[in-house]
Amino acid sequence: xxxxxxxxxYKRTSHLVIRLYVKNQVICRCKVCYVIKHLRKPYPLxxxxxxxxxxxxxxxxxxxxxxxxAERSLIYHKDYLTNGRLVVSKAISISDSxxxxxxxxxxxxxxxxxxQATMIPTQTKSERLKEYKQPGEIAVDFPDKKVxxxxxxxxLLEFIGPKAADKTLEWLKSKxxxxxxxxxVDLNNxxxxxxxxxxxxxxxIKADCLFVCTGRPPGSSWLQETILKNSVxxxxxxxxxxxxxxxxxxxxxxxxxxxDVREIKQGYLAQKHALIAAKNLKVMMRGEKEKKMASxxxxxxxxxxxxxxxxxxxxxxxxxLIGLVPGFIKSKDLFVGKTRKQLGLDPHLVDY
Numbered sequence: 001x002x003x004x005x006x007x008x009x010y011k012r013t014s015h016l017v018i019r020l021y022v023k024n025q026v027i028c029r030c031k032v033c034y035v036i037k038h039l040r041k042p043y044p045l046x047x048x049x050x051x052x053x054x055x056x057x058x059x060x061x062x063x064x065x066x067x068x069x070a071e072r073s074l075i076y077h078k079d080y081l082t083n084g085r086l087v088v089s090k091a092i093s094i095s096d097s098x099x100x101x102x103x104x105x106x107x108x109x110x111x112x113x114x115x116q117a118t119m120i121p122t123q124t125k126s127e128r129l130k131e132y133k134q135p136g137e138i139a140v141d142f143p144d145k146k147v148x149x150x151x152x153x154x155x156l157l158e159f160i161g162p163k164a165a166d167k168t169l170e171w172l173k174s175k176x177x178x179x180x181x182x183x184x185v186d187l188n189n190x191x192x193x194x195x196x197x198x199x200x201x202x203x204x205i206k207a208d209c210l211f212v213c214t215g216r217p218p219g220s221s222w223l224q225e226t227i228l229k230n231s232v233x234x235x236x237x238x239x240x241x242x243x244x245x246x247x248x249x250x251x252x253x254x255x256x257x258x259x260d261v262r263e264i265k266q267g268y269l270a271q272k273h274a275l276i277a278a279k280n281l282k283v284m285m286r287g288e289k290e291k292k293m294a295s296x297x298x299x300x301x302x303x304x305x306x307x308x309x310x311x312x313x314x315x316x317x318x319x320x321l322i323g324l325v326p327g328f329i330k331s332k333d334l335f336v337g338k339t340r341k342q343l344g345l346d347p348h349l350v351d352y
Contacts, residue, residue, distance in 0.1 A: 052076060058267050059334045061211070062306075072348070073336050080343040094226040111284065112252040113277055114228070114238060115270070147177045148205055152184040157313075159264050160303050164315040167322040171307055187212065218258050228252070233260050242295040244277050251284070253277045263298040268335070271342075272296070306331040 056073040063070030093100040099107045149172065155165040156172075156179070172179055183199040197205045218236040223229060231239050231246045238254040239247045240261065246252040255273035257265045273296065280293045304314045304326050314326035337347030 052078075054080075056267075056334075056336055056339055059336050061213075062309075062334055064211075069336070072340065073334075075340065075343065075345065079345060082344075092222060094223070094228060096227055110251060111281055113281075114246065114252065114254040114258060115256040115274075147175075148180065148207065149177055150180045150183050150185055150199060150205070152182065152200070154182060156181075157305060160305075160315045161320065163320040164303070164305070164313050164322075167320065168305070168307065168313050171311065171313070171322060220258060235260075242297075243280050243290075243293045244273055244296050245280075253280070261296070261298055264303065266303065269299060272299075304330040306334060 054075045054077060056075070059069065059073035063073055089101040089103060089105065091099045092102050094112070097108055099109060099112070101107065155162060156168050157165045169179060180199065180203070183201050183203070185197050185199055185205075187197075189198065195206055195208055197207060197210070199205065220232055220236040220238070223232050223238075228238065228246060228249075231248055233239055236258075237260040238258050240254050240259045241247055244253050244255060244259065246254050255277050256270035259273065261273075263269060276294050276296045283290075283292050283294075300317055302314075302316055304312050306312050307322075307327070308331065310327045310331055311323055312326040312329065312331045313322040314320065314329065341347045
């Protein structure tokens with residue numbers, strides 16, 4: 001049995017629409033659970049997500065080999081949105097005062113929040129859990145599997161420093177992982193049914209299981225037909241000011257990967273965006289002066305990359321570590337318990 005992994009910077013995915021149920025309204029499409037957490041008192045909320053659940057994206061690979069972990073990392077919106085009403089929907093257009101949903105419903109807003117979004121198929125929680133469990137039986141005992149990692153860059157973890165990349169490469173080699181740098185796989189011309197994949201150098205790889213870990217571009221092309229079209233940069237990201245408001249608009253915020261903030265795109269930073277947006281929304285809703293609004297400052301590189309259940313590599317401003325110490329910080333639970341706790345949920349409880 002062999003496994004092939006294609007690796008590139010990871011992007012978080014999901015879609016969400018939200019609005020305040022009273023006079024002030026907000027529409028948004030992901031990472032909004034953190035905005036909700038800090039807005040829901042004293043503001044009643046009405047939320048219309050594209051999916052019935054929030055998925056902790058950085059836990060997805062662990063979830064593939066540990067079904068109980070998957071169950072904790074998929075959270076029904078109804079479990080943390082306890083004082084609002086849930087409506088399933090998807091935003092397809094935006095005017096200066098309304099959002100149009102795929103069902104043709106117009107939702108009037110006073111304030112709008114645009115988070116990161118990547119176009120992915122909509123699934124129920126049970127369907128997603130079933131998908132996670134499919135490769136579980138082939139990944140129970142990784143030491144017996146041959147793993148090939150194909151990456152088109154000159155080194156791994158290009159979004160952080162070379163020391164961390166070198167340490168990670170040595171760690172992977174110690175686990176008998178075959179790493180192929182400066183190569184890629186064209187999945188459109190690969191024969192997945194025959195488990196055969198051809199790299200850009202012409203090398204043939206046979207694999208029983210494939211994990212595509214390449215990032216997706218922001219799902220922002222639809223914004224070109226909206227009032228936000230002039231606020232989208234060449235990479236499909238929304239240009240924001242220091243308050244995380246979309247440039248050119250006083251009442252529209254953006255958070256997460258879809259912003260043009262010059263920093264690494266990581267889940268914990270998207271959470272920080274959401275907290276700033278929530279604070280500034282409350283300032284505006286209370287009619288306070290703009291000088292009371294919080295400013296977001298891009299963070300220096302502090303990254304912990306999980307390497308299995310126990311180890312991790314960590315890059316801090318003054319040092320780089322690998323092994324059990326950084327693994328203790330992240331790898332054991334991948335911050336799933338912490339994320340659940342931030343949403344007011346039991347860190348260990350599985351929700352049904």
